[in-house]
Amino acid sequence: MSDLTELTVAAEKLDAADELAALRERFVLDDAVYLDGNSLGALPANVPGAVADVVHRQWGELRIRSWDESGWWTAPERIGDRIAPLVGAAPGQIVVGDSTSVNVFKALVAAVRMADDGEDRTTGGEVRTADGEDRTTGGVRHEMTAGVRDEILVDATTFPTDGYIAESAARLTGRTLRPVTPAEVPDALSSRTAAVLLNHVDYRTGRLHDLPALTAAIHDAGAYAVWDLCHSAGALPVGLDEHGVDLAVGCTYKYLNGGPGSPAYLYVRRALQPRFDSPLPGWNSHAEPFGMSREYHPTTGAGRGRVGTPDILSMLALEAALEVWEGVSIDAVRAKSLALTDFFLTCVASYVPEGQVESLTPIPHSERGSQIALRCPQAAEVMKHLIAQGVIGDFRHPDVLRFGFTPLYVGFADVERAARVLANTLKSLT
Amino acid sequence: MSDLTELTVAAEKLDAADELAALRERFVLDDAVYLDGNSLGALPANVPGAVADVVHRQWGELRIRSWDESGWWTAPERIGDRIAPLVGAAPGQIVVGDSTSVNVFKALVAAVRMADDGEDRTTGGEVRTADGEDRTTGGVRHEMTAGVRDEILVDATTFPTDGYIAESAARLTGRTLRPVTPAEVPDALSSRTAAVLLNHVDYRTGRLHDLPALTAAIHDAGAYAVWDLCHSAGALPVGLDEHGVDLAVGCTYKYLNGGPGSPAYLYVRRALQPRFDSPLPGWNSHAEPFGMSREYHPTTGAGRGRVGTPDILSMLALEAALEVWEGVSIDAVRAKSLALTDFFLTCVASYVPEGQVESLTPIPHSERGSQIALRCPQAAEVMKHLIAQGVIGDFRHPDVLRFGFTPLYVGFADVERAARVLANTLKSLT
Numbered sequence: 041m042s043d044l045t046e047l048t049v050a051a052e053k054l055d056a057a058d059e060l061a062a063l064r065e066r067f068v069l070d071d072a073v074y075l076d077g078n079s080l081g082a083l084p085a086n087v088p089g090a091v092a093d094v095v096h097r098q099w100g101e102l103r104i105r106s107w108d109e110s111g112w113w114t115a116p117e118r119i120g121d122r123i124a125p126l127v128g129a130a131p132g133q134i135v136v137g138d139s140t141s142v143n144v145f146k147a148l149v150a151a152v153r154m155a156d157d158g159e160d161r162t163t164g165g166e167v168r169t170a171d172g173e174d175r176t177t178g179g180v181r182h183e184m185t186a187g188v189r190d191e192i193l194v195d196a197t198t199f200p201t202d203g204y205i206a207e208s209a210a211r212l213t214g215r216t217l218r219p220v221t222p223a224e225v226p227d228a229l230s231s232r233t234a235a236v237l238l239n240h241v242d243y244r245t246g247r248l249h250d251l252p253a254l255t256a257a258i259h260d261a262g263a264y265a266v267w268d269l270c271h272s273a274g275a276l277p278v279g280l281d282e283h284g285v286d287l288a289v290g291c292t293y294k295y296l297n298g299g300p301g302s303p304a305y306l307y308v309r310r311a312l313q314p315r316f317d318s319p320l321p322g323w324n325s326h327a328e329p330f331g332m333s334r335e336y337h338p339t340t341g342a343g344r345g346r347v348g349t350p351d352i353l354s355m356l357a358l359e360a361a362l363e364v365w366e367g368v369s370i371d372a373v374r375a376k377s378l379a380l381t382d383f384f385l386t387c388v389a390s391y392v393p394e395g396q397v398e399s400l401t402p403i404p405h406s407e408r409g410s411q412i413a414l415r416c417p418q419a420a421e422v423m424k425h426l427i428a429q430g431v432i433g434d435f436r437h438p439d440v441l442r443f444g445f446t447p448l449y450v451g452f453a454d455v456e457r458a459a460r461v462l463a464n465t466l467k468s469l470t
Numbered sequence: 471m472s473d474l475t476e477l478t479v480a481a482e483k484l485d486a487a488d489e490l491a492a493l494r495e496r497f498v499l500d501d502a503v504y505l506d507g508n509s510l511g512a513l514p515a516n517v518p519g520a521v522a523d524v525v526h527r528q529w530g531e532l533r534i535r536s537w538d539e540s541g542w543w544t545a546p547e548r549i550g551d552r553i554a555p556l557v558g559a560a561p562g563q564i565v566v567g568d569s570t571s572v573n574v575f576k577a578l579v580a581a582v583r584m585a586d587d588g589e590d591r592t593t594g595g596e597v598r599t600a601d602g603e604d605r606t607t608g609g610v611r612h613e614m615t616a617g618v619r620d621e622i623l624v625d626a627t628t629f630p631t632d633g634y635i636a637e638s639a640a641r642l643t644g645r646t647l648r649p650v651t652p653a654e655v656p657d658a659l660s661s662r663t664a665a666v667l668l669n670h671v672d673y674r675t676g677r678l679h680d681l682p683a684l685t686a687a688i689h690d691a692g693a694y695a696v697w698d699l700c701h702s703a704g705a706l707p708v709g710l711d712e713h714g715v716d717l718a719v720g721c722t723y724k725y726l727n728g729g730p731g732s733p734a735y736l737y738v739r740r741a742l743q744p745r746f747d748s749p750l751p752g753w754n755s756h757a758e759p760f761g762m763s764r765e766y767h768p769t770t771g772a773g774r775g776r777v778g779t780p781d782i783l784s785m786l787a788l789e790a791a792l793e794v795w796e797g798v799s800i801d802a803v804r805a806k807s808l809a810l811t812d813f814f815l816t817c818v819a820s821y822v823p824e825g826q827v828e829s830l831t832p833i834p835h836s837e838r839g840s841q842i843a844l845r846c847p848q849a850a851e852v853m854k855h856l857i858a859q860g861v862i863g864d865f866r867h868p869d870v871l872r873f874g875f876t877p878l879y880v881g882f883a884d885v886e887r888a889a890r891v892l893a894n895t896l897k898s899l900t
Binding site for chain 1: 509518525529530533536542568571572575579626629630637643674730733734749752757760761762763764766776778779780783784785864865867
């Protein structure tokens, strides 16, 4: 009980000193401890009003005029620019739309084409037809002639969809897909590597991978780096521009609180934009979308990543959700995130008898995202009990309790309570 | 002036006899004549409340639990089944999600793979790897070995995005894309044809193409028919099952009133579902999406067309919007649609001096969708004046005035007023 008192007091002190504590008021929350913001971020308080305006006034009253007057048409780039500072990108390099899976497809096929187009990987140059051959006669031929860079490396520990989509991208571009763990990437890279798809933070273990070093190694091999930021954006600094990342994708419904299934985003480094040759060249990425031309001429800039008509309700809900970041430093978010996960590990170590749970999340800060994954027998059952007691995390097959810590609305007293309820639950179940 | 009185009286009589007239109350409308429902359908009156519930209660209160408890996870198939009767499909063949462009890509690549998989086009059979060769060694090879069916035909008059996406599908599958008008399709079909992508109604002229006859001709050639229903679904009977269409796509923000950029849908005929081999095999189409397996095993049924996490806000707005169809017969909608466009042509012929406008829309009912396209000099300027006077149509480059007639909320007095304002505008501008 001395530990309990001690940790409760510690939590109080940490909360009192927390410079981000007031941000919690920007969200709709209840008495539960919500540690599932790494799956679905909580509702920002300003979103319902913004959505009601989109529905009633913009759609209901202005109708078709809203494409211009309410800024619907330009939303994908505008909202991309709001995400940009959170991931260390200058404006004009991010476009919002489609799902993460679809953006992985765009990014990976585009990266393979860049590796194939004969340009030095660091310079620009216009998109060219991949082969110059006559395509109106003869049998079935692949778009690309045999090249040297015939491999795509993919994070073998990736969220499944990235692997499935990478397999499809490899199949459609005639490449071979090679799954490797991020640690194996440096040795697996060669002059055969076209592109590498990696996760910044592992969705299961919460391990943070070394984006700067891995990107540099990929570049040294002359290949293109595609990063999936789903579990890092909004939780820690990413530094896309600083580290020269080529392409990146991410969802917006986790730490960015955009709402269930809100549109994902695609980052294309400015220097590579003229060479971004989309496998999904929809009319929204045309230089003159209303010219209704039969020939496709892509626009310049990040808009090349657009495809079809943007999903306005979800997109403008996301835009409102991003307002909660006003005046918030991502470095302060990262500092609090590490303090929260440190404190959770301390509380768990103190409350839970040794051997009952095992953390899959690395201890070094440089290797930790914003979640703690605990391996534990009967994890599915344990999580049900936690949820019934107002501690909301999630279960990942087969034996993982996953707790996400969103620094914008999770406090230290929440963390202490979660660990305490976990300990009591484990005690009651054994 | 006698014409004016006569047509005003005629409009009154037609409105009085209109069995669908009361449906207008299911929408939020003002005093304008809204003839742009073929671009963005008007707001159904029940949508704002439904959306508010999704935001406040389902997301804000239930949060992550809503994936089960609010039916979020099953929404793509459930809403697909709501669209099904409107396009003549039995349940279990339509899935909602992504944009029309993305669905064209899925459908066309899948159709090419069906043409290539060696199965008879009318039978089922499991998806197989397209080649059995070792893919871990050697240079870059295409997924498919040289086959006979090396051509994709695409409607040369198509909405541009379909053509751009078809070009990409051809490029990625090593096929040749051949643009032909729908009238040229029968002669262009051959044993080289893998798939044909056609529009049911031409977005520009409003011409309705002969889906049953063209589908039969495509099948006679042993090829697969992919239909784009953007400008027909919700305006006229489609009969997908009856006519044996293989794959179809459509948007939901025109005559289905789903809201700006609301998710599109994909139809895959039941017999072909086991052979539907998606180029975008995201985790949502996995047989066990939460098994987090590294290997992709597609689910059965229409769900094979799913990709990433569904966009819930937009999707559930669409679900509410589809409630306006309760008790509405699509045959009655078609009858009123033809009566509206007939009456508009009558009013225009009566009010507008000959030679000032020319209808691009066919006169025979069998060739007419639910819009009238008038070619006219200074069309952009004319449309601005119409809109300023509360007659909302749209302009299509370079010289087309486009008027869409949504039978659920457009009446005959609206039509008479639109023609009268058009005549006065043309008079004032010359």
